[in-house]
Amino acid sequence: MPFLLVVIVWNIKPEPMESKDLFEKIEAYLLNKLSPTERQAFEEQISNDPKLAENVALQRFELDMMEVLLEEETKTKFDQWTKESATAPPNKPQFNRWIILLTIVLIAMVSFWIYNQNKSDQPSSNTIAPSEPPTQQITPEETPIENKTPESNDTPKPANQPQSQESTKSEQPIAEQEKTTTADNQLLATAIALYETPDLLQGTVRSDQANSSAIQAAFQAKAYQKVIDLLENAQIPIAEQQQLAGHAHFGLGQYPQASQAFESIISGDDPALSEEVEWFYLLALLAQQQQDQAAFQSTLRNILDDPEHKDYEKTSKELAPYLNQ
Amino acid sequence: MNSKTYTDEQIVKGLTGNPRERDLALKALFQNQKLKAYIIGFVRKNRGNTQDGEDVFQDAIILLDRRVRQGGYKGTGSIDGYLQGIAKFIWYRKRDKWQNKTEALTIEHIQEEVEQGIETSIIAEEKKQAIKSILQHLGDKCKKILTMYQNKFSMEEIAEKMDFSGKDVAKNEAYRCRQKFRKFVVSRADYKRLLDL
Numbered sequence: 001m002p003f004l005l006v007v008i009v010w011n012i013k014p015e016p017m018e019s020k021d022l023f024e025k026i027e028a029y030l031l032n033k034l035s036p037t038e039r040q041a042f043e044e045q046i047s048n049d050p051k052l053a054e055n056v057a058l059q060r061f062e063l064d065m066m067e068v069l070l071e072e073e074t075k076t077k078f079d080q081w082t083k084e085s086a087t088a089p090p091n092k093p094q095f096n097r098w099i100i101l102l103t104i105v106l107i108a109m110v111s112f113w114i115y116n117q118n119k120s121d122q123p124s125s126n127t128i129a130p131s132e133p134p135t136q137q138i139t140p141e142e143t144p145i146e147n148k149t150p151e152s153n154d155t156p157k158p159a160n161q162p163q164s165q166e167s168t169k170s171e172q173p174i175a176e177q178e179k180t181t182t183a184d185n186q187l188l189a190t191a192i193a194l195y196e197t198p199d200l201l202q203g204t205v206r207s208d209q210a211n212s213s214a215i216q217a218a219f220q221a222k223a224y225q226k227v228i229d230l231l232e233n234a235q236i237p238i239a240e241q242q243q244l245a246g247h248a249h250f251g252l253g254q255y256p257q258a259s260q261a262f263e264s265i266i267s268g269d270d271p272a273l274s275e276e277v278e279w280f281y282l283l284a285l286l287a288q289q290q291q292d293q294a295a296f297q298s299t300l301r302n303i304l305d306d307p308e309h310k311d312y313e314k315t316s317k318e319l320a321p322y323l324n325q
Numbered sequence: 326m327n328s329k330t331y332t333d334e335q336i337v338k339g340l341t342g343n344p345r346e347r348d349l350a351l352k353a354l355f356q357n358q359k360l361k362a363y364i365i366g367f368v369r370k371n372r373g374n375t376q377d378g379e380d381v382f383q384d385a386i387i388l389l390d391r392r393v394r395q396g397g398y399k400g401t402g403s404i405d406g407y408l409q410g411i412a413k414f415i416w417y418r419k420r421d422k423w424q425n426k427t428e429a430l431t432i433e434h435i436q437e438e439v440e441q442g443i444e445t446s447i448i449a450e451e452k453k454q455a456i457k458s459i460l461q462h463l464g465d466k467c468k469k470i471l472t473m474y475q476n477k478f479s480m481e482e483i484a485e486k487m488d489f490s491g492k493d494v495a496k497n498e499a500y501r502c503r504q505k506f507r508k509f510v511v512s513r514a515d516y517k518r519l520l521d522l
Contacts, residue, residue, distance in 0.1 A: 006365075027411065032395060058507050058510060060520075061510055061520055064448050065459070065473075067391060068448065068456045068476045072472075073472050085356070308366045
């Protein structure tokens with residue numbers, strides 16, 4: 001009986017330590033350091049020896065334990081590097097971007113000066129008054145297209161501007177109207193410089209064929225007020241109307257109306273169209289010297305967080321410096 | 326510094342090199358913003374959020390490091406492509422776990438090399454939790470020695486950092502810590518159950 005007890009106690013004890021040679025052989029096996037022949041032979045040995053198999057399993061468990069330790073240390077390093085980059089000084093490329101923006105502003109100013117020198121028959125009162133701030137609030141006469149009442153067929157105009165001046169102004173392309181820039185309007189200059197009229201109308205205006213060719217012609221001729229007038233009676237989906245109206249308002253320098261039109265698409269239920277206009281929405285907000293900072297920052301962050309966004313690359317390149325960290 | 330300025334060969338060499346070289350290689354991978362943005366974008370498109378994407382990015386680097394050190398990366402594709410494949414694998418596993426799918430994982434567009442090898446390098450979560458539990462009993466000294474050992478510090482460096490009298494003492498201490506861990510494992514049936522027998 002006592003002998004039996006000794007045997008039982010012996011078997012309950014932890015496995016005795018294997019020799020150093022065996023330990024190192026198992027280590028080499030687990031770390032793939034044996035030759036194919038040695039490996040095969042050792043695996044055969046393992047399959048025939050349960051105790052050896054258990055030792056191999058235990059040693060593998062030890063190596064997993066050391067991998068877990070290493071993983072924890074690596075994640076600590078990742079946290080440390082993240083904090084370092086968060087407190088790092090601003091990158092030089094942002095300074096270069098400001099140089100480029102200032103250059104664009106200067107070029108715009110020189111172009112406007114040259115244009116004024118060459119202009120012969122246009123009275124100065126027909127151009128946009130430099131004193132008029134570009135950040136116009138929406139007046140009742142300049143409501144976006146979707147708020148127009150059916151009875152109102154007149155072109156909405158600000159009360160303080162004569163009609164003739166408005167129609168003359170409205171038929172001029174944006175490049176001719178908005179060359180008035182000063183250092184204070186560099187954001188506006190940037191927005192204008194970055195804006196490119198999209199090729200919108202291929203396949204967009206379908207349902208109202210009678211009007212679509214007229215809208216297309218007006219858009220291509222940069223007769224944006226006419227585009228807005230034609231959209232009034234066009235039988236096309238609201239979202240497409242808003243898209244066209246947004247670009248027409250931008251072309252007219254009516255940035256609050258432009259951003260409102262784009263924003264109505266973004267808050268709608270067409271994600272594809274929303275993605276089409278988000279870039280232009282940002283430009284319209286930028287042109288208003290970021291009056292609505294929250295909307296600008298939110299939309300900018302949405303695009304920069306989505307590398308699959310169609311305008312991710314140019315947004316990263318051109319507008320990322322405006323992102324508040 | 327990002328992995329664009331490191332060749333794939335340099336990354337692999339760094340990860341299998343000394344601690345300083347490992348740090349540089351890991352940092353190069355970690356600071357590759359284009360790669361990070363790709364992985365975060367992938368996760369967001371597949372029902373995750375930005376934080377999920379950042380977690381997957383870090384887990385993928387850790388797994389890549391392990392594969393390279395274990396000789397599992399054969400170099401048939403680029404490091405960036407390999408890392409992207411690992412990240413997708415990790416995310417699909419996580420996503421399918423959340424959705425309680427019992428059928429086989431559907432892994433799309435993942436390199437064959439990643440599919441075949443990566444499972445062997447992943448430490449099961451249950452095992453990981455058991456290890457972390459045992460490590461609490463191991464003590465800080467053992468954890469420090471074994472972390473340095475796994476991080477390719479030489480025994481001389483470990484001896485210097487731990488204030489041992491020489492490299493032989495460091496080697497014995499590392500061996501002793503591992504045996505201490507082993508004793509914990511064999512002492513409990515729930516731990517023994519996790520052995521890959």
